[in-house]
Amino acid sequence: MKAVSYTSTGDSDVLVLGEREEPHPGDGEVRVRIHVSGVNPTDWKARQGGGPSDLPRAQVPNQDGAGVVDEVGAGVASVRPGDRVWVWDAAYQRPDGTAQELVVLPEAQVVPLPDDVSFDVGASLGIPALTAHRALTAYEGAAGELAPGTLDGRTVLVAGGAGAVGHAAIQLAVWAGATVIATVSSHEKAELARAAGAHHVVNYREPDTAEAIGALAPRGVDIVVEVNASANAELDTKVAARGATIAVYADAPGSTEVTMPIRPAMQKNLRWQFLLTYTVTPEAKAAAVRAVAAAAAAGALPVGAEHGLPLTRFPLAQTADAHDAVKDGAVGKVLIDVG
Template sequence: MRAIVYTKPGSASVLQLTERELPQPDRGEVRVRIVVSGVNPTDWKSRSGGGSAAGPGTEFVPNQDGAGVVDAVGDDVSQLSVGDRVWLALSAWQRPTGGTAQEYTVLPVERVFPLPDVADFDLGASLGVPALTAHRALTVAEDGPSRLAPGVLAGRSVLVAGGAGAVGHAAIQLARWAGATVIATVSNEEKAELAAAAGALHVVHYTAPDAAQRIRAIAPDGVDQIVEVSVGGNNALNLAVARSRTTIASYANDRAEGFPLDVGAAMRLNLRYQFVLLYTVGADALRQGAEDVNAAIRDGALPIGVEAGLPVHRFALEQTADAHRAVEQGAVGKVLIDVTAP
């Protein structure tokens, strides 16, 4: 089978197309024929040495997310059957050759989820890291729900920083599906249009001198929850718009090198800073997140494409290095790799 591999960390040029033996599922595992692979920032960061970089003699297959069809099942697997359409999450986590940039991969069944009939493989490959991260960020608030469903965020205001990014896009959609008033912040007008297309009721340029005043005009008492892509860079704005007991769920620190925590201001507001990383949230959190994400998909709440605020950029498997470069260079939207025929 065809696969993309790398044996040492580095630039996208370390990614090479090769042939690998067809892997076999063990007990509790399933083999999936990958139709579409999704690329996220975590993929190029790992490849470049910032995460699970390959050591000497180790062959790594990149990419955490994907969608395809169950091709074989190991013993003790009852949740899925051969022929089931599925989406994957954390495929390469602690599994060097488990990534989705290959025609087949074998994963623990806990990382493989049914793909609703209404969803295509492009949507399935766009879930994983973005959707599950967004779900986690929306379900860790002190006063908020632990699961998402229609109406559970009714009456609450959610501020989504970086509303044109993949996680921000999913957070806007999931929060709207759950009934929240969603405010998104962006850096320019093009991204503002994408955040609005995703479903944000209000969009604010975070660079504007009156950004805090504009957000306060929408949420006079302060926002209830913040989904944060740059906890350091946006700290001053967050302190200006948070109400008492706001939870700031941070999944990244883009554009910032540090986090200038104002302890006094945070204490006065009883703020909760919740840091979010999918790799260590545990199997139960992933399962619950996937269940809620699938419910949102069935309700038509998670579309992708430029008309839904998330442009799609396509590459062939042999162009995986170019796909990684696109994400690394800040491509706006979702980068997908066509691996096998649907």
């Protein structure tokens, strides 16, 4: 079978297309024939590492993907050969990501995908949607699993509403009943955030961002889904409601620390929740998978430019170019056609 792998960390030229032996599932495992692999920033960052370093064995990149069940091991009950599925965290602490024709995963990491939900959607879930779900359920007293109505009466601010996580956060929050405000950096990205379903969009490059958000949410926002806390800590504190949660899921390039206004945050009893989808509790991850699967089945997580998430495609042989596109800030979602 064809697979892209690397044996040392470094720039994208360490990625090599080659042939590998077909894997077979053991007990409780599922083999999936990948049709589409999704690329996330975490994929190129893991591949790049801290500098050139030999790996103990070849690593296939990419955490997310979608395809068709090919074989199942003993004891597998949730899927069977021929089922359409999406997968998550394929390459986390494992050598086998989704940039290959066949991947074997534990049953829990293989999720049914309805016939009317495309492989493009399936490959775009994983890291972005599971991260967004945790951000939206991190506030005090939150329902641990999103569903229609669970965010009724809440106002959500999504920073970077045109990014993959921001896009998923908008869609999931709207599906769960929230009023959503998104911040963006351009008119073009504002249109993408609106297409995703944001009720209000604010260009943060224009003056008086806090005033604009405050006019839209006089009581303050209840949840902030934050992509750049280093730049936005003061803004988030200003626009937050009492008891709000600011959920931080990323750090900006070159920024490893955040300074926050302590006294104003104390006065509002704010909660700062830092999160990484790989290391959330098993219970939180399982709830996120269930909720994201339900939202996708309900048609709440579409992708494509008309839905606010433009797609950029590469063949498997150009996986290096796909990684570079994400590193260079491609707007929307980068996908690799594997099958």
